Amino acid sequence: MIINLDPYFKPLDGEEIQFESFTFSGGEPHLKINPNFDTKESVTITHRLNSFNDLGLLCLAVDALKRMQVEIANLYIPYFPGARQDRVMIKGEPLSVKVYADIINGLGFKKVIVFDAHSEVTPAVLNNCEVVANHKFIAEVIEKIGNEVILISPDGGALKKIYKVSEFLGGIEVVECSKSRNVKTGKLSGFKVYADDLQGRDCLIVDDICDGGGTFIGLAEELKNKNAGKLYLAVSHGIFSKGFDELGKSFEKIFTTNSFKDLAHINIHQINLGNNPF
Numbered sequence: 001m002i003i004n005l006d007p008y009f010k011p012l013d014g015e016e017i018q019f020e021s022f023t024f025s026g027g028e029p030h031l032k033i034n035p036n037f038d039t040k041e042s043v044t045i046t047h048r049l050n051s052f053n054d055l056g057l058l059c060l061a062v063d064a065l066k067r068m069q070v071e072i073a074n075l076y077i078p079y080f081p082g083a084r085q086d087r088v089m090i091k092g093e094p095l096s097v098k099v100y101a102d103i104i105n106g107l108g109f110k111k112v113i114v115f116d117a118h119s120e121v122t123p124a125v126l127n128n129c130e131v132v133a134n135h136k137f138i139a140e141v142i143e144k145i146g147n148e149v150i151l152i153s154p155d156g157g158a159l160k161k162i163y164k165v166s167e168f169l170g171g172i173e174v175v176e177c178s179k180s181r182n183v184k185t186g187k188l189s190g191f192k193v194y195a196d197d198l199q200g201r202d203c204l205i206v207d208d209i210c211d212g213g214g215t216f217i218g219l220a221e222e223l224k225n226k227n228a229g230k231l232y233l234a235v236s237h238g239i240f241s242k243g244f245d246e247l248g249k250s251f252e253k254i255f256t257t258n259s260f261k262d263l264a265h266i267n268i269h270q271i272n273l274g275n276n277p278f
């Protein structure tokens, strides 16, 4: 059985547990599971965890189910919050990925499924974690593009994953890139594309997250300087916090999934996460 805590995110087939959720006037979240619900089956919870509020709702749901003697087996949260803060660069910062993981570990799931984790730190700090790779998503993106592309790895962090995607797709060519940041401010300061000339070839940048988009706008410029053909972007988790106007100018098409939110925008092609990630 399944309980979908985000009513717009239903990635799994199966009978659903009904519940009401609302926020008290003071801002506190609340949840009430159908009191007539009764099952001997174990339950999987699906949720898009984008904020502490979402995490709060998850904790409330787990508690309510446990009090109804329901066995909770799996948690499917495609986007793992805090995953980018997976190291402490400057004294005074939290190790956010561990903060979120410790809370989820405390809920005692048998399996926690995450889609395209930002780095290897997420499965390392999360108990019983299974990471679903982005291979099928990228295969679908390439099918939709319809022409031959080179895969572009924006930085060292993405490289290992991109070589696995390339292998899954039968050995598509990969071009490596790197980005540098100002040590003091952390702001992006430059990009390098490790190729002499791209000779008009079409390029697909593959990464896990697009947030403000600065990484991809900067990299697109560098790829154009290297005579790239059409540019495409595929990110597993589409945050797009600075909108699409600038990104839309840099790319022919942008692809993402519904892991973070639902997007209905002219420049964004959303591919919903497939039915059974298990």
Ligand SMILES: O=P(O)(O)OC[C@H]1O[C@H](OP(=O)(O)OP(=O)(O)O)[C@H](O)[C@@H]1O
Pocket: 084, 118, 154, 155, 157, 207, 208, 209, 210, 211, 212, 213, 214, 215, 216
């Ligand atoms: O859309 P943007 O705002 O440019 O952000 C997107 C980038 O942020 C993340 O990496 P990040 O730089 O956080 O990770 P890293 O330092 O671990 O490579 C992500 O993997 C993208 O590469």
